Amino acid sequence: MPPEGFNPLDPFRDPAAAAALIARIGEAWDGPPVRIMEVCGTHTMAIARHGLREPLRSAARLISGPGCPVCVTPDGYIDAAVALGEMPGVTVATFGDMVRVPGTRTSLERARAGGADVRIVYSPLDAVALAAADPAREVVFLGVGFETTAPAIAGSIVSAQARGIANYSVLPSLRTIPGAMALLAADPGVKIGAYLCPANVSAIIGTDAYRPLAERFRLPCVVAGFEPLDILSAVLMILRQVSKGEARVENEYSRVATASGNRKAQALMGDVLEPCDADWRGLGVLPGSGLRIAGKYAAFDAGEKIGVAIAPTPERPGCRCGDVLKGMIDPPECPLFGAACTPETPVGACMVSTEGACAAARRFGVGA
Amino acid sequence: MSGERILLAHGEGGKRSRELVEKTIAARFVNPLLAPLFDSALLGAQPGEIAFTTDGYVVTPHFFPGGDIGRLAVCGTVNDLAVCGASPIGLSCAFILEEGLPLETLERVLDSMQAAAVEAGVPIVTGDTKVVERGKGDGIFVTTSGVGVIRNGWRPRPETVVPGDKVILTGTMGDHHLAVLIARNNLAIAADIRSDAAPLNGLLLPAVDRFGGAVRIMRDATRGGVGVTLNELAHGAGRRIVLDESRLPVSETVSAVCEILGFDPLFLANEGKALLVVDGAVASDVVALLARHTLGRGAVVVGEVAEGSPGVLLKTRVGGLRAVDYPAGDALPRIC
Numbered sequence: 001m002p003p004e005g006f007n008p009l010d011p012f013r014d015p016a017a018a019a020a021l022i023a024r025i026g027e028a029w030d031g032p033p034v035r036i037m038e039v040c041g042t043h044t045m046a047i048a049r050h051g052l053r054e055p056l057r058s059a060a061r062l063i064s065g066p067g068c069p070v071c072v073t074p075d076g077y078i079d080a081a082v083a084l085g086e087m088p089g090v091t092v093a094t095f096g097d098m099v100r101v102p103g104t105r106t107s108l109e110r111a112r113a114g115g116a117d118v119r120i121v122y123s124p125l126d127a128v129a130l131a132a133a134d135p136a137r138e139v140v141f142l143g144v145g146f147e148t149t150a151p152a153i154a155g156s157i158v159s160a161q162a163r164g165i166a167n168y169s170v171l172p173s174l175r176t177i178p179g180a181m182a183l184l185a186a187d188p189g190v191k192i193g194a195y196l197c198p199a200n201v202s203a204i205i206g207t208d209a210y211r212p213l214a215e216r217f218r219l220p221c222v223v224a225g226f227e228p229l230d231i232l233s234a235v236l237m238i239l240r241q242v243s244k245g246e247a248r249v250e251n252e253y254s255r256v257a258t259a260s261g262n263r264k265a266q267a268l269m270g271d272v273l274e275p276c277d278a279d280w281r282g283l284g285v286l287p288g289s290g291l292r293i294a295g296k297y298a299a300f301d302a303g304e305k306i307g308v309a310i311a312p313t314p315e316r317p318g319c320r321c322g323d324v325l326k327g328m329i330d331p332p333e334c335p336l337f338g339a340a341c342t343p344e345t346p347v348g349a350c351m352v353s354t355e356g357a358c359a360a361a362r363r364f365g366v367g368a
Numbered sequence: 369m370s371g372e373r374i375l376l377a378h379g380e381g382g383k384r385s386r387e388l389v390e391k392t393i394a395a396r397f398v399n400p401l402l403a404p405l406f407d408s409a410l411l412g413a414q415p416g417e418i419a420f421t422t423d424g425y426v427v428t429p430h431f432f433p434g435g436d437i438g439r440l441a442v443c444g445t446v447n448d449l450a451v452c453g454a455s456p457i458g459l460s461c462a463f464i465l466e467e468g469l470p471l472e473t474l475e476r477v478l479d480s481m482q483a484a485a486v487e488a489g490v491p492i493v494t495g496d497t498k499v500v501e502r503g504k505g506d507g508i509f510v511t512t513s514g515v516g517v518i519r520n521g522w523r524p525r526p527e528t529v530v531p532g533d534k535v536i537l538t539g540t541m542g543d544h545h546l547a548v549l550i551a552r553n554n555l556a557i558a559a560d561i562r563s564d565a566a567p568l569n570g571l572l573l574p575a576v577d578r579f580g581g582a583v584r585i586m587r588d589a590t591r592g593g594v595g596v597t598l599n600e601l602a603h604g605a606g607r608r609i610v611l612d613e614s615r616l617p618v619s620e621t622v623s624a625v626c627e628i629l630g631f632d633p634l635f636l637a638n639e640g641k642a643l644l645v646v647d648g649a650v651a652s653d654v655v656a657l658l659a660r661h662t663l664g665r666g667a668v669v670v671g672e673v674a675e676g677s678p679g680v681l682l683k684t685r686v687g688g689l690r691a692v693d694y695p696a697g698d699a700l701p702r703i704c
Contacts, residue, residue: 009627010685015614018686049632051688122556228686364690366681 012227013050021232022055029239033061035191036238037327039181040198041068041355042226048364050228060235063327064350064357066180067198069145069173070097071349071356072280072325075313077144077173078103084140084171084308085116091134093127094142095149096120101352102345104313124149124156124170131160131168140302143170148200150174150291151265154272157293157300169302173310174291175278177201178209183286185217190326194220194238196231199253206261207251218247225253272297279312281349282321321348324357331361338362372471379465379499389497392471396478399491401458409493411458414517419454421445422513428506430473432551434543434562435639437510438477442484442492443567443639444590445514450569451586451642453523453576454516456490461512463497466505477508488567490514522576524585526605533584533673534651535609536644538571538658539564539666541594542622542636555629559621566640571661575644575654582647583654589641594670595634595692597643598680605645611671611682611692635695645673 038044044064047053053062066072078101085092085108092108099109099118112118117137121127124141131139143153153170160168177198184190197210202223210221220241224234234252241248251257269291278290293301302308315322319341320334331337331350341347343359350358377384394402401409425441435443442459449456461481465474485492547563549555568588576583585605589597594616602609618626618633626633640663646654651669658664674681680692 009623013685015685015687022687048690049684050686051682051684051690052686054689055687126556228684232686363693363695366689366691 009227012225012229014229017229018232021229021236025056025059025232025236025239028236029059029243033057033059034193034239034242035061035063035327036194036196036235037063037065037184037192038196039065039067039177040201041071041353042200043196043198043224043231044068044357044360045355046226046228046231048360051364052228052231056235059239062196063192063330064324064360065184065327066280066283066325067146067177068353068355069149069175070101070353072175072282073098073101073144073173074279074281074310075103076279076311077171078107079105079313080308080310081142081171082106082108082111082116084302084306085111085118087306089137090306091117091119091130091137091139092142093119093121093130093139095144097353098142098144124153125159128156128160128163128165128168131165132163135167138167138169138306140306141168141170143172143174146175146177146201147204147269150273151204151262151268154268157272157297158268160300161297166299169300169305170293171302171308172273172292174273175280176275176289176291178205178213179289180280180283180286181210182213182216183289184326185213185219187326189328192219192327193242194222196234196238197221197223199223199225199230199257202251202253202257202261204262204265206259207249207257208259209261210249214247214249220247220250222250223253223257225255282315282325284322316347319348321350321358324350331358332365334358374465374467374469374471374474374499376467376499376501379497385497392475393478393495393497396482397485397492399493401491401493409458409460411493411515414457416521417518417523419449419452419516419518420513421448421452422511423448425510425512426506427548429548429551430477430507432563433547435547435565436477436480437508438479438481439484439565440639441510441512442481442488443565445512446488446490446567446569447588447639447642449514449516450567450572451524451588452516452518453573453586454518455573456488456514456516456569458493459485459490459512459514461492461495461510463495464505464509465497465499466507467499467502469507474508477510484567488569519573519577520580522580522583525581526585526601528581529584529605529607529645529673531607531673531675532648533645534648534669535598535611535671535673536646536651536655536658536667537589537594537617537670538568538642538644538664539640540617540619540622541589541638541641542618542626542631542633544639545593545636546622546625557625557628559625561619561621561625564638564640566663568640568642568663571658571663572642572644575657578657579646579650579654582650584645584647586642586644589638589643591637592695593633593635593637594643595632595680596694599692599694601643601645602680603678606678608674608676608678609671609680610674611680613682613685615668615670617666617668617670634692648672
């Protein structure tokens with residue numbers, strides 16, 4: 001008898017259903033393992049946390065892509081955030097997982113110990129509330145993320161404007177997922193057989209966003225939720241497509257994501273943000289893969305308002321994050337993995353956040 | 369008395385200090401060992417090995433559902449003794465109070481400490497009070513130390529842990545940690561979660577009395593939770609522990625809050641739960657004994673000691689196997 005107390009997500013983690021799916025996955029494909037890239041850090045974490053990689057190994061290789069927003073944020077951005085926090089009269093508000101990320105000089109956590117005003121918030125609207133409560137201070141929110149956080153960040157700017165809060169601004173470092181997926185698919189060094197598409201991003205942008213990708217690169221793209229049975233079902237859907245020689249967009253996460261996505265969120269993003277080139281730690285500058293604050297909201301762009309610049313930073317010697325993010329090597333194949341580069345002292349992007357491929361491999365890896 | 373606040377004079381050794389100690393503090397902790405108010409409490413000769421421990425408490429808010437800083441300060445120290453097989457015979461308590469603290473706050477903390485001490489069956493026998501200037505403290509800090517007497521020669525013996533031993537957890541994980549986080553009111557979440565803070569001597573010592581060395585080692589799963597405590601235990605014993613995810617007890621509410629915020633209950637602090645590594649042959653009897661006590665009703669075997677390199681592994685519900693490592697730092701709210 002299991003003990004008292006059940007996780008409300010238990011139905012998505014049912015052991016018998018999982019075993020049945022794993023068996024069907026084995027039957028669906030008997031060729032060489034299909035290389036399936038999960039582009040979302042939450043998938044990376046879920047796969048590691050539930051130990052899904054190993055049971056699937058004969059049919060599919062699950063490889064981790066560049067889908068952790070903290071990981072792909074370049075050093076120069078952290079340096080700019082630290083510099084802002086150290087300015088008198090400026091409060092930096094951020095999601096929690098940014099505070100330990102090292103820049104070239106220091107992290108926000110260490111800067112805070114040295115006197116910088118750095119606050120952890122759970123939502124950009126909490127940062128607007130901080131600004132409203134203390135009009136004498138400039139509150140800068142670190143706008144890091146993908147299409148998942150972008151609408152909330154856009155909404156915070158609209159809210160601050162409507163409420164006449166002039167001491168709130170955002171230092172944007174926003175990136176978009178489908179563009180990066182296309183660039184990876186076009187890279188001849190990257191060998192991907194299919195994409196496992198993120199649940200949360202897809203709920204915003206809609207599953208149709210992957211159709212050009214599936215058609216142009218002939219890659220099955222299956223949108224999946226973050227629970228074990230979601231991921232296993234999606235892998236089965238991918239392998240059935242592969243065995244029939246198909247390359248379509250399919251939606252395993254139909255309980256939330258739709259073909260056209262969340263139009264309200266899209267409209268908000270379209271109003272406040274506009275496309276730009278973006279520097280991805282480990283991958284370099286990918287054209288058109290970022291979002292910046294549109295000109296009419298420049299008063300809320302910390303870069304414009306305070307004049308802080310984000311310097312380009314070179315990758316560190318020996319670090320093979322670029323290859324990990326492209327799925328070309330597994331984390332332990334990097335010479336720095338576990339030695340010079342650990343979750344406590346990360347060198348590269350993938351070790352930085354708990355959702356990074358290397359951090360997950362380090363934390364959940366069973367080893368020899 | 370209402371509206372009265374702690375003044376620097378309360379810590380300066382004069383009349384106000386004496387009044388605070390005698391009328392507010394000692395009057396609540398009344399017991400024969402404390403009564404003379406000597407510079408030391410005289411505990412008398414004891415029949416067994418002495419165990420001695422200390423711990424500081426700085427939690428905010430000072431009051432939260434299921435407990436407060438005073439209850440924690442008593443239970444934490446009693447539990448550190450209990451997991452070493454020691455029955456507590458006397459506690460000390462040292463307060464660092466911030467100028468301006470409402471006297472009523474101190475009184476509530478003192479009442480709660482006395483109630484917890486009575487629950488644990490241990491007297492508070494000595495103490496100290498200091499007052500720091502406004503801005504130099506956080507209202508109230510409490511440090512407690514405890515002296516206990518080991519029963520029947522039992523002691524933690526990590527070297528006796530062998531493959532086949534079972535790991536028992538005495539109840540659900542994460543209740544204390546989330547109760548405090550929610551009381552801090554920055555999660556924007558309302559949930560009915562109460563701290564599990566409780567003295568465990570009445571639960572654990574009978575198991576030691578009855579099963580002796582078949583209980584290899586006990587730990588209270590406080591800071592860092594079950595995950596960190598078991599890692600310390602596994603590395604300390606040089607053994608591999610394999611947990612069974614489907615048997616790990618978590619309340620439905622804690623589980624839901626964890627899913628929303630991205631916390632892992634394995635790494636959330638508890639203040640009324642213990643882990644026991646016991647001989648596999650007596651595991652079900654130990655569970656049955658623990659389950660007879662109110663604080664052990666949820667006791668369950670959650671894993672076992674296995675062959676292999678030292679560390680903690682988890683058999684996941686869906687048939688995978690993964691490591692449970694030390695977290696790199698505190699659980700923090702994530703971006704997505």
